[in-house]
Amino acid sequence: AQSVTQLDSHVSVSEGTPVLLRCNYSSSYSPSLFWYVQHPNKGLQLLLKYTSAATLVKGINGFEAEFKKSETSFHLTKPSAHMSDAAEYFCVVSGPYTGGFKTIFGAGTRLFVKA
Amino acid sequence: DAGITQSPRHKVTETGTPVTLRCHQTENHRYMYWYRQDPGHGLRLIHYSYGVKDTDKGEVSDGYSVSRSKTEDFLLTLESATSSQTSVYFCAISERDRANSYNEQFFGPGTRLTVL
Numbered sequence: 001a002q003s004v005t006q007l008d009s010h011v012s013v014s015e016g017t018p019v020l021l022r023c024n025y026s027s028s029y030s031p032s033l034f035w036y037v038q039h040p041n042k043g044l045q046l047l048l049k050y051t052s053a054a055t056l057v058k059g060i061n062g063f064e065a066e067f068k069k070s071e072t073s074f075h076l077t078k079p080s081a082h083m084s085d086a087a088e089y090f091c092v093v094s095g096p097y098t099g100g101f102k103t104i105f106g107a108g109t110r111l112f113v114k115a
Numbered sequence: 116d117a118g119i120t121q122s123p124r125h126k127v128t129e130t131g132t133p134v135t136l137r138c139h140q141t142e143n144h145r146y147m148y149w150y151r152q153d154p155g156h157g158l159r160l161i162h163y164s165y166g167v168k169d170t171d172k173g174e175v176s177d178g179y180s181v182s183r184s185k186t187e188d189f190l191l192t193l194e195s196a197t198s199s200q201t202s203v204y205f206c207a208i209s210e211r212d213r214a215n216s217y218n219e220q221f222f223g224p225g226t227r228l229t230v231l
Contacts, residue, residue, distance in 0.1 A: 009155075034219055043205060043222040044158075090157055103148075103220070105157035 023091030031095035138206030
């Protein structure tokens, strides 16, 4: 079975400070993992993806995430928040299951950035 | 942006009426998906397609049907809309790469549906 848990529904940071958005997953197989961002009234945009290559994945806009199999985590980080980072972020796990494949979205973490 | 359009972008309808949402892609991707997005739930898969005339149910398929008669079009139909189907609906597409891993999905702009 697959599942994904985003540990914080809301995160608030000050501009220029680090961002940490936490994601834990569960999968019976080696999954692919993704982070997407959604700005208000927009569709989802891919930030980065892990597909069994390097465990530290760099994405767009200075974001990166580290796949830690022992901790079943895929946390998203950024060294310095910018006002334009304020959005909702989704952690996603995708992989095979009996008869096909499945993609599961986390419930989302809303990031607030204070000036 | 990936070539994905959704129509209509906004719709208000009444309970009991049929509604069809259209997703159109120009990327020739094999897989197409319909999701609904509701506060606190992230995105939940309604139905997906893995080829022309090949579709399967997702986790919240009750009350919805789909059809895919061409690679580029994936239709979502609410046979008799209910207020619980008020939501934002997103279409997505993806393609599997040569390593057979699960590639990212590209999303359309969404359709906001209100059922009164």
